[in-house]
Each structure stands twice: as structure tokens, then as C-alpha cells.
Amino acid sequence: MADLHxxxxxxxxxxxxxLPPPFxxxxxxxxxxxxxxxxxxxxxxxxxxxxSDGRPAVxxxxxxxxKKAWRHPTLDKRLTRARILAEARVLVxxxxxxxxxxxxxxxxxxKSGRRDKVKAPKENDGRLRDAVPNVLGLDWEGxxxxxxxxxxxxxxxxxxxxxxxxxxxxxxxxxxxxxGLLRRIGAVVGRLHAAGVVHGDLTTSNLMLRPHRHHPxxxxxxxxxxxxGSVSKVQEAGTDNLQGEIVLIDFGLSSQxxxxxxxxxxxxxxxxxxGSTHPREEHLFPEVIAAYQESMNDIGPVxxxxxxxxxxxxxxxxxxxxxRGRKKSMIG
Amino acid sequence: MIMETITLPHLHQHSxxxxxxxxxxxxxxxxxxxxxxxxxxxxxxxDASVLFSRSQVLAACFRAINDQLQRRMKSKNVHxxxxxxxSPNNNISESxxxxxxxxxxxxxxxxxxxxxxLGPTQVEQHLRQHVEGTPVPFTDDKLAEMRDExxxxxxxxxxxxxDAEAYVLGSMALxxx
Amino acid sequence: MPIAxxxxxxxxxxxxxxxxxxxxxxxxxDPPSPHDSAHxxxxxxxxxxxxxxxxxxxxxxxxxxxxVSPPGTGFLPKDTAAHHRRWVVRxxxxxxxxxxxxxxxxxxxxxxxxxxxxxxxxxxxxAARMLSQLWGKALVGVNHCVGHIEMGRAITGAENPVVxxxxxxxxxxxxxxxxxxxxxGEALDIAVGNCLDRFARVLNxxxxxxxxxxxxxxxxxxxxxxxxxxxxxxxxxxxSGILARVEEMARKLEASQSGIDGPxxxxxxxxxxxxxxxxxxxxxxxxxxxxxITERAMAHVGANxxxxxxxxxCNERLQQMMGMMASERxxxxxxxxxxxxxxNGIMIAHAGLLAWKMGFRTAIEESTFxxxxxxDEVLVxxxx
Numbered sequence: 042m043a044d045l046h047x048x049x050x051x052x053x054x055x056x057x058x059x060l061p062p063p064f065x066x067x068x069x070x071x072x073x074x075x076x077x078x079x080x081x082x083x084x085x086x087x088x089x090x091x092x093s094d095g096r097p098a099v100x101x102x103x104x105x106x107x108k109k110a111w112r113h114p115t116l117d118k119r120l121t122r123a124r125i126l127a128e129a130r131v132l133v134x135x136x137x138x139x140x141x142x143x144x145x146x147x148x149x150x151x152k153s154g155r156r157d158k159v160k161a162p163k164e165n166d167g168r169l170r171d172a173v174p175n176v177l178g179l180d181w182e183g184x185x186x187x188x189x190x191x192x193x194x195x196x197x198x199x200x201x202x203x204x205x206x207x208x209x210x211x212x213x214x215x216x217x218x219x220x221g222l223l224r225r226i227g228a229v230v231g232r233l234h235a236a237g238v239v240h241g242d243l244t245t246s247n248l249m250l251r252p253h254r255h256h257p258x259x260x261x262x263x264x265x266x267x268x269x270g271s272v273s274k275v276q277e278a279g280t281d282n283l284q285g286e287i288v289l290i291d292f293g294l295s296s297q298x299x300x301x302x303x304x305x306x307x308x309x310x311x312x313x314x315x316g317s318t319h320p321r322e323e324h325l326f327p328e329v330i331a332a333y334q335e336s337m338n339d340i341g342p343v344x345x346x347x348x349x350x351x352x353x354x355x356x357x358x359x360x361x362x363x364x365r366g367r368k369k370s371m372i373g
Numbered sequence: 374m375i376m377e378t379i380t381l382p383h384l385h386q387h388s389x390x391x392x393x394x395x396x397x398x399x400x401x402x403x404x405x406x407x408x409x410x411x412x413x414x415x416x417x418x419x420d421a422s423v424l425f426s427r428s429q430v431l432a433a434c435f436r437a438i439n440d441q442l443q444r445r446m447k448s449k450n451v452h453x454x455x456x457x458x459x460s461p462n463n464n465i466s467e468s469x470x471x472x473x474x475x476x477x478x479x480x481x482x483x484x485x486x487x488x489x490x491l492g493p494t495q496v497e498q499h500l501r502q503h504v505e506g507t508p509v510p511f512t513d514d515k516l517a518e519m520r521d522e523x524x525x526x527x528x529x530x531x532x533x534x535x536d537a538e539a540y541v542l543g544s545m546a547l548x549x550x
Numbered sequence: 551m552p553i554a555x556x557x558x559x560x561x562x563x564x565x566x567x568x569x570x571x572x573x574x575x576x577x578x579x580d581p582p583s584p585h586d587s588a589h590x591x592x593x594x595x596x597x598x599x600x601x602x603x604x605x606x607x608x609x610x611x612x613x614x615x616x617x618v619s620p621p622g623t624g625f626l627p628k629d630t631a632a633h634h635r636r637w638v639v640r641x642x643x644x645x646x647x648x649x650x651x652x653x654x655x656x657x658x659x660x661x662x663x664x665x666x667x668x669x670x671x672x673x674x675x676x677a678a679r680m681l682s683q684l685w686g687k688a689l690v691g692v693n694h695c696v697g698h699i700e701m702g703r704a705i706t707g708a709e710n711p712v713v714x715x716x717x718x719x720x721x722x723x724x725x726x727x728x729x730x731x732x733x734x735g736e737a738l739d740i741a742v743g744n745c746l747d748r749f750a751r752v753l754n755x756x757x758x759x760x761x762x763x764x765x766x767x768x769x770x771x772x773x774x775x776x777x778x779x780x781x782x783x784x785x786x787x788x789x790s791g792i793l794a795r796v797e798e799m800a801r802k803l804e805a806s807q808s809g810i811d812g813p814x815x816x817x818x819x820x821x822x823x824x825x826x827x828x829x830x831x832x833x834x835x836x837x838x839x840x841x842x843i844t845e846r847a848m849a850h851v852g853a854n855x856x857x858x859x860x861x862x863x864c865n866e867r868l869q870q871m872m873g874m875m876a877s878e879r880x881x882x883x884x885x886x887x888x889x890x891x892x893x894n895g896i897m898i899a900h901a902g903l904l905a906w907k908m909g910f911r912t913a914i915e916e917s918t919f920x921x922x923x924x925x926d927e928v929l930v931x932x933x934x
Contacts, residue, residue: 111874133543175539310784
């Protein structure tokens with residue numbers, strides 16, 4: 042979030058007509074980060090750090106879902122509402138992991154004597170808390186959701202950068218780092234599924250790679266901290282830009298589900314998106330599946346009969362989903 | 374100046390005036406003014422024992438002002454709406470009981486949205502004249518000293534208050550939807 | 551100048567087309583007039599005039615005969631295959647006559663290898679083999695989907711569009727990359743056209759000229775948007791849940807019209823729900839899903855042109871919605887009329903001839919057909 046106030050931002054007049062109230066009359070800087078199919082992602086400030094406040098700027102992500110004129114207004118409103126709320130609910134659920142009483146599995150009645158037979162899903166170990174951004178505010182009527190700003194590049198960009206580097210550098214170390222990244226992706230998706238959520242739109246654009254925080258800072262690190270740029274230059278020159286923790290974003294199509302079919306489709310969507318975005322790295326995608334399988338076997342719910350782990354079951358199902366896609370007859 | 378004037382990003386026309394008071398001694402007088410609808414006391418009086426952080430308070434202010442601008446407030450004015458916005462549920466009278474000033478309030482955060490015709494100096498004078506307590510800086514550290522962890526856990530349904538700010542902000546944002 | 555005859559019969563339409571590809575040199579010297587069957591906004595004609603556009607193709611004949619089943623029924627493979635066998639010779643003769651070409655002018659016999667219904671595909675493959683033997687011409691097996699895409703590009707002049715291919719058997723969002731038409735999104739269960747056709751059966755909507763066409767006409771006077779499931783997963787969609795729900799609604803409507811409880815009324819307005827409302831609801835919902843995944847694919851690959859092909863692509867409401875989406879992205883939509891978006895022989899002749907010019911031939915012993923044939927299996931070596 043360096044140089045928030047000085048980074049090149051579109052002029053307010055260009056952007057303000059795309060922004061819902063109250064942002065349409067804002068004096069804060071907005072930087073358009075991404076223009077997806079259904080939303081515009083801006084970097085701006087939220088809650089603290091107004092330009093006129095003199096306090097250090099704290100970056101926030103503002104996701105705006107503009108009205109779609111081509112869609113029936115009733116349907117448009119319904120979908121905008123559903124997606125903002127689906128996203129916020131998942132993010133809030135995870136931010137309360139290990140903290141919140143409501144919805145936690147600690148609410149189970151103490152009477153159950155079957156505990157030792159059933160391996161409880163460790164959904165409250167809090168490990169997903171850092172794997173998603175925090176919600177700061179929302180307004181589904183206005184079509185916006187504000188979240189914490191996630192540092193670091195999209196995984197898509199990190200892999201593109203790797204591909205550029207790999208063509209000029211010695212291969213082996215790089216491939217290991219890429220495999221490591223893919224394994225971390227598989228593991229985090231496994232944790233997500235084990236916690237009873239499917240993402241619905243897994244792509245390498247919806248995964249961020251947040252640099253490891255060497256010195257944990259208080260919430261709201263300052264914009265001026267890395268002003269001289271020396272830190273980022275050192276990272277640039279390093280051999281491994283694929284380090285960091287995976288942060289999942291864009292939960293608008295997510296749903297609460299423990300169905301193996303839904304989980305398998307979630308992986309299938311990622312597999313296809315990965316193949317079309319990174320065709321040269323596609324052969325390494327099995328790393329994602331392998332790490333997913335281990336992660337789900339480890340922390341997912343125990344399957345009756347217990348010869349197979351939860352991850353094994355989903356990966357088998359994935360095979361069915363793939364066949365259905367590729368070998369589907371035309372008749373339907 | 375003891376009073377802090379805060380500009381919320383994106384709401385520069387609705388600046389907030391805030392003073393945090395320690396060791397309040399006239400809680401019942403202040404509560405009475407609100408109950409009687411005394412128009413000289415258009416403030417959000419928040420019980421500091423259930424406050425986590427500045428961000429939590431600012432999030433409640435943002436939501437209240439935005440809901441006022443969008444004409445969908447659930448309570449009668451923006452100040453009562455701030456109190457209501459702190460609550461994780463839709464029960465208005467419960468939110469006043471839990472987050473507003475009560476007979477037992479020991480520490481108080483007073484917030485006024487916009488100055489109206491009054492400038493910051495007059496707002497500060499009025500508050501210092503009528504609120505009997507020691508003004509202290511409105512900081513996360515001060516709030517941490519004042520909070521009652523058991524009450525916080527109860528009102529926000531928490532097992533632990535450590536690292537709970539994000540969950541609290543999220544619950545506030547999701548309320549009513 | 552190469553000429554091909556194309557035979558299509560993957561579903562209930564039998565199509566025979568004859569196409570001519572002018573030489574590239576001649577094209578540079580003599581730019582064509584825009585083809586009358588394209589309809590799109592201004593950019594289409596620009597694209598056609600640009601240097602990189604393919605030479606215009608000449609359609610010498612494009613005939614079709616459709617097997618229409620009675621209302622409430624779908625077309626069965628056996629009956630459809632019999633229909634194609636009955637008509638194929640007549641259609642070929644008529645096309646040759648109309649095209650005014652001699653046997654020796656024809657360079658190859660193109661036929662639909664798949665995907666599609668087995669029995670009708672078989673009828674047409676046999677006809678193609680017979681012509682190949684009889685006339686001594688090379689066979690070219692063609693992927694039906696690639697046929698749609700190439701014909702759509704040729705007619706509209708869209709250079710590198712994201713393609714939405716929507717028909718009774720297919721729902722795919724496709725973009726070209728490295729000599730393949732890659733499938734970015736698709737229906738995970740039934741095709742959108744199949745969903746519409748099956749819904750039409752429950753309401754006894756006529757199959758003449760096509761169930762989808764009749765749904766479109768009814769939807770024009772629909773007003774109430776009822777709530778259906780909406781199933782978008784990444785760039786994929788699913789229609790089976792929607793079909794189940796809308797079939798349920800159709801039965802509820804029929805029961806309420808004949809039953810004692812009186813009509814089914816809209817909660818908000820109190821107006822009785824009609825057949826038209828159900829058609830409107832279904833179209834608005836499934837088309838919104840299609841436009842959404844197309845937009846996602848466009849954002850994904852950074853394209854702003856979109857081409858709609860396949861039978862459902864004739865639907866003007868779908869074209870309108872797609873056009874609004876594309877113009878929001880400062881792009882444009884390209885679509886063709888029913889001569890080309892509905893299954894036809896000319897698209898098979900066209901795509902087959904493109905492959906033939908690259909040296910592709912299908913030996914007689916390999917001239918099979920297949921119900922399953924992925925769009926991305928075809929090497930599109932005629933494109934850069």
C-alpha cells in the first residue's frame with residue numbers, strides 16, 4: 042500500500058459516475074485495480090485515513106457491482122444482493138473462526154459420548170482467518186463491499202512473472218518454488234472445503250499471494266513505511282517471488298456446502314481456469330490436487346466406512362465431473 | 374483541544390466530533406436528557422465498556438450516516454442510529470440498553486455528527502460543561518483499558534476477545550441483511 | 551477456386567450446402583460487398599474491409615429440411631435417421647442444380663462427423679461415403695461446433711471473437727488460442743436448447759418451426775418474473791435444476807387452470823400467472839446466465855467481440871441482451887440469422903473446405919461418426 046495518495050489514480054470525474062453513493066461525492070483517491078466481468082475493484086481508504094484527516098492512509102479494497110442493464114431489474118437486484126451477502130457471510134464466518142461462539146462447533150451438546158468415534162472437523166483452528174480478507178462495510182442496495190486491502194500480487198501475475206523469469210534462469214529451483222505455490226493453493230482450498238464452503242469461482246485471479254509478514258504490524262500498517270522502495274527492490278532481485286501465503290478473494294459465487302459433487306466442481310472450475318490461463322504450467326496442476334487431497338484427508342470430515350479419506354472421495358468425484366464434461370453426449 | 378474532530382473517508386461533509394470521558398459521574402443525568410428528547414443533547418453517548426476500538430466506532434458511524442443518506446434508518450436520528458449500528462442484531466431497544474449510556478456507565482464516548490450551526494468549539498464547550506468526567510484521548514489503548522471483556526463476549530457472542538475486531542466489524546456490517 | 555459440398559445431419563435438421571472459396575489473390579484485388587445475411591453494428595463492415603479478413607465465401611446453395619415431431623414430443627433418433635435417409639438424395643440433387651456446378655468442379659465431400667445423435671449422424675455419414683465413392687472425391691469429416699464457429703466468423707466478419715455456442719445439444723463459451731477453439735465455459739449438465747425444448751413439451755408448445763422460436767414469441771407478452779434457481783459456477787452453468795423447477799411451475803399452472811382452487815396469481819400484483827410469464831421467466835433467467843459467463847470469458851481473455859452461433863443464437867432477446875453487455879464493454883455482438891445459426895450444410899462445407907485447403911482428408915476407412923467430439927480436439931491450423 043505504499044504511496045497510496047501519490048499513485049496514479051484516475052481523475053474523480055472519470056470514476057465517480059461508476060461509483061455508488063456515498064463514494065460518488067468522495068474526495069478520497071480511488072485507484073481502479075481491476076475491471077472484472079461483474080465488478081470493479083478500487084483501492085481507496087475506508088474508516089480511517091481520509092485525505093483531509095492528516096492521519097496515515099490505510100488502504101482498503103472497495104468492490105463495486107454496477108447494475109447490469111441487460112439483466113431484468115428484479116433479477117439484477119436479486120443477484121447483486123445474493124452475491125454481496127454470500128461473499129460477506131463467508132468472510133465474516135472465517136474472521137470469527139476460533140473466536141465466535143455462534144456457529145462454532147463448540148456449540149455441540151456435551152452429552153454426546155460418540156466423540157471419540159468421530160474425528161471432529163477442525164474447522165475452528167483459525168487457520169482460514171488469515172486466508173481471507175476482513176469485511177469493513179457493505180451496502181447491497183448500493184452494490185458495494187469494502188474489505189481489508191490484501192498486499193501482494195494475484196497468483197496469476199506471480200505465475201506470469203515466474204514464466205518470464207524461468208525462460209532466462211536455471212530451471213530446477215524455480216519449478217520447485219512453483220510446485221510449492223501450487224501445493225499451498227491445494228492445501229488452502231482443502232481447508233476451505235473442510236470448513237463447509239465452496240468458492241464457486243476459483244481462478245488464479247481470485248487467489249492473492251501475500252508476502253510473509255516478517256514483522257507483524259498492527260492493523261493498518263502505514264502507507265509511508267516502505268516509501269524508499271528498498272525493501273521491494275531486494276525482493277525483486279531475489280530468486281523466489283512465489284513465496285507468501287495464499288489469500289482467497291471474490292467469494293460472490295460461494296455457497297455453504299459439504300457435498301462432494303460441489304467440491305469436485307469447485308476443483309474442476311479451478312483446473313480449467315488454470316489450464317486456460319497458464320497452459321505452459323498446466324502439467325504441474327496435479328500438485329494442487331495432491332495437496333488438496335492430503336489437506337482434506339487430514340482435516341476434512343471422516344467418511345463412513347473409513348477406507349477413504351474425505352479428500353480421496355472428492356478427487357474420485359472430480360474424475361466423474363471431468364468425464365461428464367469431456368465425454369458428454371450432445372443429446373443432454 | 375481535548376475534542377477530536379474526525380473526517381471519515383468518503384464522508385467529508387459529515388465530520389465527527391468525539392470526546393472520550395473517563396470516570397463519568399452523571400450518567401443518569403445524561404440518560405435523562407436523551408429520554409426527554411432534549412434537543413440540546415443530540416449526541417451518540419456510547420458506553421465504553423462495550424467498545425473494542427476506534428475502527429469499530431467509526432464503522433458504526435459510517436453505517437449510520439450512510440443509512441441516513443439513503444433514507445433507511447431504523448431509529449429516529451443519526452445519533453441513535455450510531456448506537457444501533459454497534460449492535461450485531463436488529464433489536465433496537467436492546468442495542469440502546471447495551472451500547473448506550475446507562476445508570477451504570479463508568480466511561481463514555483460522546484460523538485456528534487456534523488456541527489449543525491454549532492462550531493467545534495461550541496460542541497466541545499457544551500460537552501465539557503454537561504458531561505462530568507475526565508476527558509482522555511480517544512485511542513485504542515484507552516478503550517482497551519475501559520472495556521469489560523465479559524460483556525463484550527456476551528454482546529458479540531465471542532469465546533475470546535483477542536483478535537476479534539474483524540469479526541465484530543463484519544457482524545455489524547452484515548446486520549439486517 | 552475450391553468448391554465443397556457439405557452434409558449436416560447431427561440432429562433433426564438435414565442440411566446440404568455448396569460453398570466456393572475464392573483465391574486469396576483475387577480477394578485482394580476485388581473486395582466484396584458485405585454479405586446480406588450478416589447483421590451487426592458498424593464494426594462488422596469495418597472488420598470485413600480490413601486487410602486481415604478472410605476472403606468472402608460464396609454460398610452457391612444452402613438447403614435444409616427439418617424433421618418436426620408432434621407437440622409434446624421430442625425427435626427420436628430412429629425417426630430422425632429415417633427422415634434424413636428419405637431426404638438426403640433429393641436435397642443433394644436440388645443443391646447441385648441450384649449451385650449450377652458440375653461434378654468435376656467439386657473438390658471434396660464434407661460431412662458432420664460429430665458431435666450429435668448417433669443414428670442421424672450415421673445416415674448422413676453413409677450418404678457422404680456413397681457420394682465420395684460415386685464421384686471419386688475426397689471426404690472431409692467436420693466437427694459440427696467448429697462448423698458453426700467458422701461460418702459465423704465468415705458471415706459476420708468477426709475476427710477473433712469470444713464465441714457463445716448455444717443449441718439443443720451444446721452450450722459452450724469458446725475462445726481461440728494457439729490453433730484450438732478452447733472451451734472456457736460450458737453447461738455442466740444439459741444444454742440450454744435442451745432445457746427450452748423440454749420445457750416446451752410440458753406446456754405442449756408446438757415444435758414447428760422450433761420450440762425455442764415459439765417460446766420466444768410467447769415470452770414477448772410475458773410480464774411477471776418468477777424466481778428460478780440461477781446456477782453459474784465460474785464460467786460454467788447448470789440448467790437441470792432450472793428445468794426441474796420450471797417444469798414444476800408449468801404443471802402448477804396447468805393444474806390451477808383446470809382445478810378448483812382458481813388461477814395461480816402473482817404475489818405482488820395479484821395478476822394471474824400465464825404461460826407467457828413462464829416463457830418470459832425462463833428466457834430472462836437462462837439468457838442472463840449465458841450473457842454472464844460470456845462476459846466473464848471476455849474479461850478473462852481481454853476480448854470485446856462476441857459471436858453467437860447455434861440454434862438458440864437466433865433468439866432476438868438473447869442477441870439484444872448480449873448486445874447491451876458488449877456495448878458496455880465498448881465492444882460489439884455478431885450474430886447470424888436462421889439460415890446460418892440453425893444447423894445447416896453450408897457451415898460443414900465451409901469448415902471442411904478450410905481444412906481441405908490445409909491438406910486434411912478423411913480416408914474412407916476412417917470416415918466414422920461419433921456422438922462425442924470435443925470442440926478443442928480439432929487442430930485449427932488454418933488460423934494464425
